[in-house]
Amino acid sequence: MSHQANDSADRADLADGVDGATVVGVGNGVVGRRGFLRLGGLSVALAAVVAACNKNTEEGRLGRIGLAPTTTKLPDAPVTDVALLRTSASLQRSLLSVYNKVKDDPELLDPTYKPLVTRFIADAEAAAKVFDDATTGDGGVPWTCGNSKFDSVLINPSYQRITVGAPATPEAKAIVPSDDKKRDILTLVHGMESIIGASYQQFVTLLSKPALRATTLAVGVGNARHAALLALMINTARPDGYVSTDEQSAAEISTDTTPASGPTTTGQNLGATTTTAATKGGGSAPTPLVAPSAIPATFGSTAILQIIVGAGDENGTRLKVSLQTPSLNSFEYEYLNPSC
Amino acid sequence: MEIEVSPAESAGPAESQREPAGRDRPNVARRRLLGVGLGGAAATLLPVIARRAAATTPPTSSNPAGSNGTVDTRSATTTAAPASTAPATTTTAPPKRPTNADVPLLKFAQDIELAAYQLYQIGLAAKLNDVQHTIIQVFSQSHLAYGQALSGLLGRLADNKVDQALLDSQTAAFSGDTATLLAAAGTLESTLVATHVSLIGKLIGTDAAYLLASIVTVEARHGTVLASLRGATALADLLVDKEAAALTPAGG
DSSP: OOOOOOOOHHHHHHHTTSTTOEEEEOTTSOOOHHHHHHHHHHHHHHHHHHHHHSTTTTTTOOOOSSOOOOOBOOOOOOOOHHHHHHHHHHHHHHHHHHHHHHTTOTTTSOGGGHHHHHHHHHHHHHHHHHHHHHHHHTTOOOOOSOOHHIIIIIIHHHHHHHHTOBOOOSSSOOBOSOSOHHHHHHHHHHHHHHHHHHHHHHHHHHOSOHHHHHHHHHHHHHHHHHHHHHHHHHOOOTTTTTBOHHHHHHHOOOOOOSTTOOOOOOOOOTTSOOSOOOOTTSSOOOOOOOOOOSBOOSSOOOSOEEEEESOOOTTSOOEEEEEOOOOTTTOOOTTOOOOO | OEEEEOTTTSOOOOGGGSOOGGGGHHHHHHHHHHHHHHHHHHHHHHHHHHHHHHOOOOOBOOOTTOTTOOOOTTOTTOOOOOSOOSOOOOOOOOOSSOOTTHHHHHHHHHHHHHHHHHHHHHHTTSOOOHHHHHHHHHHHHHHHHHHHHHHHHHGGGOOOOOOHHHHHHHHHHHTSOHHHHHHHHHHHHHHHHHHHHHHHTTOOOHHHHHHHHHHHHHHHHHHHHHHHHTTOOOHHHHTTOSOOOOOOOTTO
């Protein structure tokens, strides 16, 4: 910056006492550093005001100054009939993958049940084709793989826990494979058949065309019957294997002759002990298993279905898996491409 | 070290020591010229600043694998090349409540459920063992519950009558021996499944479709239980391969 001496006495005074100080005048038409700083600050402030006062809020954007890094817009993912039909097919293929893995393995499936599994495989393949044809008929591309979310979150971890167990971690010891692999495989496929039937029941409200609802539910009827038969195989107690004890209680007719009276109920003893005494001799008892019923409830449920599989860990806790009907994070949207 | 002093900040010379006014004019003129120039530059840059202030980033869609590549299907947020740039199709959601056209279909569904309840009540008089008696009783109450649920959906439009044709055609079988009763019950459940699936294919309102769907999936299980109860072992019987024909409401 050029130095221009100023013959103002006051200006010279400012330099007094500061060794080596050079006064740069601004009164002679040249913008000094302070002026440039002011101009720069004014520009930045002006830009910020413009950014704030622009119509960004209306358009749902943040105001920015300067270049911003590029972002990738997420694809539109509407839940269309095609997406639901692809999801329906994916569920059948997830089921097929389990059946195909176990059908020839006597360690996982009692050979006497092989004809049953062979029949279930045929039914699942036929069902998948029904959905593939419906997808094509509705202008979509069929989904030819298992359901991505179900496989990764529910089925594979369950299968792994049954067949291999779990490796040791810094916090927990290793878990051995299931103490009864055949029992747990039946439990897993029973859960899958049940939740698939429930899924198709739920899709009835999501599909826009009545004809597609009927087609989907007709397949769901088959899965419901599969689940009922598997329940009868798992739970050989009668009548509990047929209908749940809750259903049995609800169906009991009261002998009360008073008209319009309902069945009497047993008062609940709130003071009763609800804790389970620890077993003697150390070690924890494994998580008790819940035996299914062919008719679990009066109306078909779309609620979470919990299955319990695998050997207990060091605390005796088995793996509890909550099976749910598909939702937004497990639909096979139209923009997705299958890869299997 | 430089000390910058501006005319506004400096003490300035005393008035008596100021140069004559005429001698300030060139400095003022230059200052004004400079200010105008800077102002013009700012005005020129203002639109540019505004554009950059307004824009986030232009939306881009990228598929790291290329336009024809596969994408990771394990994430629902995976990006992929959009199929087209056409605007999204808007659809009208179907109504929830039953429409006028749904009402006669739902009345028919209720009538046959109440007929099924009556038939099971007749069947309870048969010589049944404890397990059979429990099952027939549970199924009887279930069909009553279905009729009541349909009544709730229809509200004042429900007529709460029994389908006389179905009742009349099946009374003899349900009054028969245990084997005949169980076989007739299995056929009845299959008939109801086929009928309700057919009705779902006609209903417009989704509430009604959902109710019937929740009934159908259980009635389907009834068929498997009844087959097992009567001692069937063939998968074709247990899985009810031969579905009965659907009933149709009178007049359509």
